Amino acid sequence: PIHHYPLLHAPERLRRKQELYVELGIRKVQERPDDPQAHAELGHQYAELGEYARALGAYREALRRDPRNATVLRDMGAVLYLAGHREEARRALELAVRVDPGATEAWRNLGVVHSALGDWTRATECFERALDQDPGWIEGIRSLSVALEACGRREEACAAARRAFEAAPYDPACIDNFVGQMIRLGRRDALRSLLEGAAESPYLRETLDRLDTM
Numbered sequence: 001p002i003h004h005y006p007l008l009h010a011p012e013r014l015r016r017k018q019e020l021y022v023e024l025g026i027r028k029v030q031e032r033p034d035d036p037q038a039h040a041e042l043g044h045q046y047a048e049l050g051e052y053a054r055a056l057g058a059y060r061e062a063l064r065r066d067p068r069n070a071t072v073l074r075d076m077g078a079v080l081y082l083a084g085h086r087e088e089a090r091r092a093l094e095l096a097v098r099v100d101p102g103a104t105e106a107w108r109n110l111g112v113v114h115s116a117l118g119d120w121t122r123a124t125e126c127f128e129r130a131l132d133q134d135p136g137w138i139e140g141i142r143s144l145s146v147a148l149e150a151c152g153r154r155e156e157a158c159a160a161a162r163r164a165f166e167a168a169p170y171d172p173a174c175i176d177n178f179v180g181q182m183i184r185l186g187r188r189d190a191l192r193s194l195l196e197g198a199a200e201s202p203y204l205r206e207t208l209d210r211l212d213t214m
Helices: 002-007 010-031 036-048 052-065 070-082 086-099 104-117 120-133 138-150 154-167 172-184 188-196 202-209
Strands: none
Touching: 010 036, 036 052, 036 070, 052 070, 070 086, 070 104, 086 104, 104 120, 104 138, 120 138, 138 154, 138 172, 154 172, 172 188, 172 202, 188 202
């Protein structure tokens, strides 16, 4: 009961809430067994609990009823990746973007999967497609930078790293990526000037202080 929740620790409250949603999801599937959305929702609920095998079973049931549902393919690809099934994740996400080329999240996830598989050329293409649809995705700009550098396209990689840094000068991941790329290009002096002119943040100040030892 809700009035008991304050007596529990926050993780326990969250877990119980997620379990309640699973119970409701199971009930909905029992009431509407031919509804692909009911199975997909149950998949989401299992995934939230980290029960990936059951989540995948629910997604497969949804796809059995609606094989060209790009959203379910995307979500199944994400869960396959989290479960360690990278090749299966790639296949599901490739199918998702084939069904719906405008599926931004699927392009994002596909870029992550290709990066994990070491296919940096394809990762670059996927991140570029995602950024065409969502230019403000800062993590994607940083990820594109990493993929470009892995492809040997170092100037383009550094330009992307700078874009991410300028968009989020407070973000440690963006700072570290930009700093690393500039140092690898031998541009330490230019880097110092750019960092000194950026918006102040504790992590940025700390990075400046240790720049000479990097």
